[in-house]
Amino acid sequence: SVMDMGGDAAASDGHHHAGTASAISVTSLTADPDRRPDVRIRLVARAETVDIPGVGPIEGYTVNGTSPGPTIRARQGDLVEVEFVNESVTAGATLHWHGMDVPNAADGVAGVTQDAVAVGESFTYRFEAADAGTYWYHSHQVSHEQVERGLFGAIVIAPARSSTAVGSRAEQDVVALLHVYAGRHTLNGAAQDTHVVAAPGARVRVRVINTDQGTASVWSSGPFRVVATDGHEVVSPSDVEGQTVRIPAGGRLDVTVVAPERGAVDLHVGGGRVIHIGDASASTPPAPQPNRSLDLLAYGSSTPLDFDASTPDRIFDYVIGRRWGIIDGRPGNFWTINGHMFPDVPMFHVRDGEVVVMRLRNESGEVHPMHLHGHHVVVLSRNGISASGSPWIVDSLDVQAGERYEIAFVADNPGIWMDHCHTLPHAVDGLTAHVMYE
Ligand code: C2O
Ligand code: CU
DSSP: OTTOOSOOTTTSOOOOOTTOOOOOOGGGGSOOTTSOOSEEEEEEEEEEEEEETTTEEEEEEEETTBSSOOOEEEETTOEEEEEEEESSOTTOBOOEEETOOOOGGGSOOBTTTBOOBOTTOEEEEEEEOOSOEEEEEEOOSSHHHHTTTTOEEEEEEEOOTTOOOGGGGOSEEEEEEEEEETTEEEETTBSSOEEEEOOTTOEEEEEEEEOSSSOEEEEESSOBEEEEETTEEOSSOOOBOSOBEEEOTTOEEEEEEEOOSSSEEEEEOSTTOEEEEEOTTOOOOOOOOOSOBOOGGGOSOOOOOSSOTTSOSEEEEEEEEEEEEEETTEEEEEEEETTBOTTSSOOEEEOTTOEEEEEEEEOSSSOEEEEESSOOEEEEEETTEEOOSSOOEESEEEEOTTOEEEEEEEOOSOSEEEEEESSHHHHHTTOEEEEEEO
């Protein structure tokens, strides 16, 4: 549920204070080694020519022979075991479970939580699918290059059978994975629009996943609802009409659309790609993109958080800046965090059980989709205006030029976690930090 902040207050021994030893056992960084997996899958990465319909052949990467790779489906609570094999990606590759709060040992960050998997080698990821929702996986080795050229796929976690989440009551459930290959916008691996044939009145859930480097925009020729952001359910979503909803790079937006009595609804999912929902033979008159944006800070009904963000244990300032420079002979703009560039950004230290507030400030003049690994964060305020809607829960947050955000999370997943910009070249050019448990 939306209130599942993962902060298991009852089981934790509260907040650690200076002088208290906080021992992190290795087992807390991995999934239960004795448990039998509920979902087991083998994913094989290859460097090869991929034929992208509507784009043409590209020199890229595949997972089990296609790009995007197969969609993994599991149920909340399942233990997922993925045997990842690198057949021919010469730079090595990994899999990172973007947005999923997996144990640190399964986070898939080359150079941080594991070595890149070399050609001919394999690595087994094991994690419990703790939260239902829409996520994706991608390589986290030279990721600005490997993700751009196809080494990714979707992962969908269905709610536990007992769940009463509203969004789970859709008759049809489809994935809309957005990506730009060779400069062309694609939907589920093809530069083509798609149809979802649905009977009048049927509710269709579309899981839009932005795997691209830039922001995507969703709008529709008819009303729709935003039922989840970054995998987390919105409380009491209302109809959205005449508004565009933005999805940051790396982010996900689950929307539901009700098929009309006659004809079809056109759901525009970014980059000019359209999903026609309803009668497949119907054509819908072209709809202009609304220029108003839905403010997720005030969407849905206000519901208290299950932790107290007003008395945080840690408050971090995270100021994004820009610096012109020449690095390795390459002149350009580089990005800074509190005046430092990766790998020289001091780590943000936390302890297990703490409530952490980050104050993001973007003084760089460009938008940055900030992504924290291993945790989901709640947006408390933007530019001094407090959230008034359903808890807006994200792992990928667009921070526009000049904006200030206050976000909060419960440090409940020990390890070392990246916190970086998901316009991936920016992450290389300085915009990468780490949250480290003491
Ligand atoms: Cu999807 Cu570190 O990223
Ligand atoms: Cu950026």
